[in-house]
Amino acid sequence: MRSGHDIGRSPTVAEFRDRLHEWLDAHAAELAPRHPLPGTLDEQVAQMQRVKAITYEAGWMRHGWPERVGGYGGSPVLRTELGAALAARDLVDPGLFSLVEVLAPTLIDFARPELAAQVVPRLLSGAEMWCQGFSEPGTGSDLASLRCRAVPADGDAASTTAWVVNGQKVWTSLAQYSDRCVLLARTGDAGSRHRGITAFFVDMDSPGITVAPIEMINGVREFCEVFFDDVVVPADRVLGEVDGGWAVAMSILPYERSSCFWQRIAFLYRRLEQLVGLVAGTEDERIAGVVGDAYVQLHALRARSRVTQHRLASGETLGAETSIDKVLVAAAEQAVYDAVRRLAPATVALDDSPEGERWRGEYLYSRAATIYGGTAEIQRNIIARRLLGLGADD
Amino acid sequence: MDATERSMLEAAAHDAFAAAGDRPLDDALATLGWPEMLVAEPRDSIDVVFTALGRANGAATALDDVVAAGLGLRPRPALAVLLPGFSHWRPPGRLEGGRVRAEGLATARVTTAGELLVVCGPGDGSGAAHMVAVPVAAAAAEPRRGIDPGAGLHAVRVDHPAEPSGTVPWDAAVALARRALGHQIAGAARAMLDLARAHALDRVQFGRPIARFQAVRHRLAEALVWVEALEASLVAAADAPGPETAALAKAVAGRAAAAVAAHCQQVLAGIGFTTDHPFHRHLRRALVLDGLFGSADAIALDLGRRLVARRRVPTLVEL
Numbered sequence: 001m002r003s004g005h006d007i008g009r010s011p012t013v014a015e016f017r018d019r020l021h022e023w024l025d026a027h028a029a030e031l032a033p034r035h036p037l038p039g040t041l042d043e044q045v046a047q048m049q050r051v052k053a054i055t056y057e058a059g060w061m062r063h064g065w066p067e068r069v070g071g072y073g074g075s076p077v078l079r080t081e082l083g084a085a086l087a088a089r090d091l092v093d094p095g096l097f098s099l100v101e102v103l104a105p106t107l108i109d110f111a112r113p114e115l116a117a118q119v120v121p122r123l124l125s126g127a128e129m130w131c132q133g134f135s136e137p138g139t140g141s142d143l144a145s146l147r148c149r150a151v152p153a154d155g156d157a158a159s160t161t162a163w164v165v166n167g168q169k170v171w172t173s174l175a176q177y178s179d180r181c182v183l184l185a186r187t188g189d190a191g192s193r194h195r196g197i198t199a200f201f202v203d204m205d206s207p208g209i210t211v212a213p214i215e216m217i218n219g220v221r222e223f224c225e226v227f228f229d230d231v232v233v234p235a236d237r238v239l240g241e242v243d244g245g246w247a248v249a250m251s252i253l254p255y256e257r258s259s260c261f262w263q264r265i266a267f268l269y270r271r272l273e274q275l276v277g278l279v280a281g282t283e284d285e286r287i288a289g290v291v292g293d294a295y296v297q298l299h300a301l302r303a304r305s306r307v308t309q310h311r312l313a314s315g316e317t318l319g320a321e322t323s324i325d326k327v328l329v330a331a332a333e334q335a336v337y338d339a340v341r342r343l344a345p346a347t348v349a350l351d352d353s354p355e356g357e358r359w360r361g362e363y364l365y366s367r368a369a370t371i372y373g374g375t376a377e378i379q380r381n382i383i384a385r386r387l388l389g390l391g392a393d394d
Numbered sequence: 395m396d397a398t399e400r401s402m403l404e405a406a407a408h409d410a411f412a413a414a415g416d417r418p419l420d421d422a423l424a425t426l427g428w429p430e431m432l433v434a435e436p437r438d439s440i441d442v443v444f445t446a447l448g449r450a451n452g453a454a455t456a457l458d459d460v461v462a463a464g465l466g467l468r469p470r471p472a473l474a475v476l477l478p479g480f481s482h483w484r485p486p487g488r489l490e491g492g493r494v495r496a497e498g499l500a501t502a503r504v505t506t507a508g509e510l511l512v513v514c515g516p517g518d519g520s521g522a523a524h525m526v527a528v529p530v531a532a533a534a535a536e537p538r539r540g541i542d543p544g545a546g547l548h549a550v551r552v553d554h555p556a557e558p559s560g561t562v563p564w565d566a567a568v569a570l571a572r573r574a575l576g577h578q579i580a581g582a583a584r585a586m587l588d589l590a591r592a593h594a595l596d597r598v599q600f601g602r603p604i605a606r607f608q609a610v611r612h613r614l615a616e617a618l619v620w621v622e623a624l625e626a627s628l629v630a631a632a633d634a635p636g637p638e639t640a641a642l643a644k645a646v647a648g649r650a651a652a653a654v655a656a657h658c659q660q661v662l663a664g665i666g667f668t669t670d671h672p673f674h675r676h677l678r679r680a681l682v683l684d685g686l687f688g689s690a691d692a693i694a695l696d697l698g699r700r701l702v703a704r705r706r707v708p709t710l711v712e713l
Contacts, residue, residue, distance in 0.1 A: 292699070294647060303629065306630060324622050327615075328623055381608070392594075
């Protein structure tokens with residue numbers, strides 16, 4: 001059995017996928033969750049870190065990441081394949097696992113090389129958890145209006161040795177487990193919008209940080225409020241340029257809209273298959289039609305996402321057109337879970353078994369698909385202005 | 395076909411179809427090198443030609459050639475093909491007692507060709523379909539104006555002495571026809587969106603172009619989402635060819651056509667409700683194309699039955 005170390009440094013995607021699945025088959029028992037699904041958030045996070053550690057140790061988690069941060073190089077599509085394979089086997093929650101895709105590239109592209117080389121391997125190998133501090137109570141879809149403030153601790157922005165952060169973040173996933181935070185804070189004047197924002201890499205054990213988890217509609221405390229009271233951040237933890245944080249935030253989009261989506265898609269196929277297993281054989285003449293409709297929607301999304309990944313892999317810059325992917329992923333996710341609710345209504349409404357809890361939790365979570373990561377309305381605004389050339393709106 | 399050749403073909407198709415005006419486009423297609431290019435470069439020629447047909451709302455009989463090519467035959471103008479009835483995709487004929495009996499649809503080629511090709515059942519995936527060719531004179535063909543007289547469809551009945559000649563890959567022909575129709579629908583959907591977009595930018599109400607109203611913008615955005623999803627599904631069907639990817643592309647096409655037509659018609663409002671404006675032609679054509687070789691509803695139901703029977707939901711396309 002070949003591990004991820006000895007398939008060479010530039011395997012083809014198909015070769016990587018085949019070898020990976022062989023290896024995952026052989027190591028299924030070791031990788032399997034130690035708890036019945038869905039498990040508590042504590043259990044899910046522990047499982048994810050354990051899977052990361054095992055797959056990093058075996059080399060798989062290193063493909064697709066640059067060598068200067070401990071990776072084996074190669075196309076980012078390789079790490080997409082790994083995330084999709086883990087999600088499709090119920091080994092990790094794709095929403096939690098794909099956080100790597102929105103955090104590690106930021107460090108690789110914008111941190112000092114020594115810092116990136118030091119910390120990125122710790123994220124990939126499951127030694128650390130990180131979170132992303134972007135949204136604020138008054139800043140949902142309108143990210144450029146954020147108010148959390150960073151000021152130089154001594155001297156001016158160019159000479160200061162540290163920054164002092166004050167303010168609040170919200171919807172920060174897994175902050176209570178995190179060792180670090182990629183934080184956006186205002187460094188320009190109050191009206192500077194996207195021109196006056198800076199990104200920082202903050203240690204979560206810094207004095208002055210308070211984390212308060214929020215219970216969501218599905219009963220999970222995945223998201224948190226994070227409060228910053230005179231938190232001191234060394235100047236060498238600025239990511240990118242001072243007042244250049246908008247570019248940092250935008251640089252995440254291509255990964256969030258390609259790799260993360262492909263992992264989510266793999267998971268949705270898995271769950272549709274499990275729904276089929278749940279309802280097949282019951283006397284419900286709607287089953288085939290409802291399942292077929294969801295399958296068509298899911299395929300349209302997968303086909304679109306595949307085109308997007310191929311564009312990214314061939315070196316194209318992804319931009320506004322990924323708003324189409326975002327609309328499709330939300331529509332498909334809700335189509336799958338609408339199918340769950342229509343075909344297994346008693347499971348969603350009343351089943352208190354772990355399986356019932358899982359379907360119910362996911363059904364409720366799926367309602368957020370048109371909200372997080374930029375609402376469906378924001379995506380349609382972008383499509384109208386940038387892709388259809390309809391000019392500014394009123 | 396490289397990118398340059400492809401864009402030259404696109405431009406040539408556009409010019410030839412524009413020059414033909416309201417006349418049938420078969421002659422224009424012949425000047426482009428159809429159906430020879432279908433044999434030489436099936437993927438690109440189907441994509442470019444059927445997309446252009448959809449955009450131009452043109453009447454042509456090229457679908458006969460695609461089905462013939464899918465069956466492994468050399469397509470030629472003198473050969474018409476009997477298509478399955480509306481919303482169906484089983485072979486339209488059956489052989490019994492030395493006769494072929496069939497019922498289905500045909501393009502306008504049934505009025506000009508010498509021979510009509512009839513594929514006979516079962517077409518259940520077993521691949522055991524048989525083919526017979528009958529003189530077109532032996533077929534009773536009746537024009538069907540229906541919702542789209544410009545489509546040139548005919549209802550056809552055949553009852554003629556015949557013996558089977560070898561088996562043919564009906565499922566492959568269905569898959570190729572579905573891809574062609576998917577491209578034609580994509581072209582029609584782009585045309586509808588172009589018309590609605592132009593109208594939204596042009597039409598002034600309450601002192602501003604209606605394109606500035608978010609309700610209007612979101613409808614057009616949603617239409618573009620469907621068009622792009624359809625085009626991606628057609629890429630998937632070409633990259634991973636097979637009955638399932640073609641079926642899914644055709645189903646996405648039907649869904650896309652319905653969504654795009656609804657959004658664009660609402661944006662076009664009054665003018666889109668008249669025959670002065672070209673929108674109605676695309677709406678009509680989309681409704682007819684959805685029914686050829688299986689509607690989105692019928693295909694989704696069929697796919698769903700297979701998934702449930704096998705307890706498997708395959709991903710079909712990979713990176």
